[in-house]
Amino acid sequence: MKITALRTYRVEEFANVLWIHVETDAGITGLGETFYGAEAVEAHIHNTLAVRLVGQDPLNIELLHKEMVSLPNAQASTGVEYRAASAVDIALWDLFGKVCGQPVHTMLGGQSWDRMRTYNTCAGTRYVRTNKIRPVDTWNLDAAPSPYEDLDGFMNRAGELAEDLLENGISSMKIWPFDPAGIENKGQFITTEQMKTAVKPFELIRKAVGDKMDIMVEMHSLWNLPTAMEIARTLEQFNPRWFEDPIRMNSPQALAEFARSTHVWTCASETLGSRFAYKEYLDRDAAHVVMADLCWTGGLTEGRKIAAMADTYHRPFAPHDCIGPVGFIAAIHMSFSQPNTLIQESVRAFYKGWYRELVTEVPRIEGGYIYPMEGPGLGTELVPQFFERSDLTVRVSEAA
Template identity: 75%
Template structure:
């Protein structure tokens, strides 16, 4: 079997989502995805990677992965080179599963459990749907499109959101009420009034449901170290499960200082690319929970290596999902195949909402757990309607 064509697809409406389809002479097609800067990633796929892919055996995944990242500018980041390689790699694993007639989680070693616990990231229906990525707390805030407008919910009615999640069996949620003061003050300081306001959602959740709800705190790398430590101390009485990306993920030493300053776990980081960046964090005891975004860090090939490395440091693994539907599916396959997976991120406004507009199958989430995907490969394809969209851009490079 040989790769005969590389196809990319993107739309004006979902402008940051890029799909890659790997065509072969056996008529099998592998589907991959990445997110953010879709036009730039598209250019790299066709102008740089296509020549390294066409005519090759798509099942030589490790060799192809090495060649895609054996470039002077591909240096352990989540830049264009890694995002492009991630999308291609996911597509190759989809192909591998289809060739063998098995789900990707089976190709990665098989199920480690029959169901996987999830938490709900409290985004809204249009959180990352549009072209412009504005400050995270205001991404389409207030544009309700259904019952799970959880961004507006946690900002204003965190107790009601927690109760709603528990009713559906989901016992963990992630929120980011500290983003507004971070943006207002450029992450340099937080006033007493701002601190009190940002803590309100935690007070509401604990008052309404007690300790039945786990709370993960997302900081989006917006704070300097002293302020991040101050916020951590203020939040400790509310017993959060983890603090995620409190500072920029470019200083393992600074993150290690932060980790030593609090009893709450540190989670890092969707923003890291390749296992080498994670090793720097792990060697310094800077992180307790290893989070990976498979669409950014190098795909399934790199993601499983990071999970395995985390296990050697006795650290749990927690795949990221707050981007596109194919990435979510890939993360679920990886979660099931890794023995140290703690929990899988999910967004109910996405998997009950816009994900269904784009792919044929989304993972089933029931009673707070995600179930394994069925069918060969990833187990999902682009909806036929995607190919008929008037805002669709398709680029194809073939032999």
């Protein structure tokens, strides 16, 4: 079997998502995805990777992965090169599963879990539905009302939101009320009044539901180290589950200092690329929970190595999701296959909303748990009407 073409798709409405089909002479096609800078990733796939991939055996996944991430400037980052490699790699695993008639999690070694606990990242239905990627700009708080405007919920009625999540079996939530202050002050300081405003959702959650809800604190790498430590000290009274990406993920030593300053777990990081970057943080005891985004860090091939390496340090693994539906589903396959998976991120505003506009199947999520996908490969495809969209751009590289 040989790869005959790479075909990419992007649409204006979801400007940061790029999908790819890896086509073969056996008539089997693999589906992949990445997120952010879609047009730049598209160019790298067609201008740089296609000549290296078309004509190759798609089942030599490790070989092709090494080829993609060994190029100049594609070393331990989440830049264009790694995002492109991630999309292709996910598609190759989808194709592998289809060839064998098995779900991807089976191809990765089988199920370690019958069901997987999930937490709700409290985004809204139109969060990141824009070409901007700035934490506050993309909140879209003026969007049309829907039952799952959870970002507006945690900012304005956090207690009610926590009660609603619990009623639906979801006992973990992630919020980021410090972002407005971080953006306004460029992460250099936080005023007393800003601190009080950002702490209010935590007070309301604990007042409404007590300790029944785990609270993950997303800090979006916005803060300098002293201010991040100040925020952590203030929030310890609310017993959050973890602090995620409190500072820029470019200094293992600084993050280790943060981790030592608080009894709350430190989670890092969706922004890291390749297992080599993670090793630096693990060697420094800088991360208690290892988070990876498979659309950025090298796909399933690299993701399982990161999870396995975390296990050697006795650290749990927690895949990221605040991206597109294919990446979400790939992360779920990874979660089920790894014995040290702690929990899987999900956004109910996405899997109950715009994900369903794009793919044929979404995972079954009930009572705060995700259940494994059952079809071969990833178990989902782009919906037929996707290919009829007026805002669709298609680019193809195929054998001469």
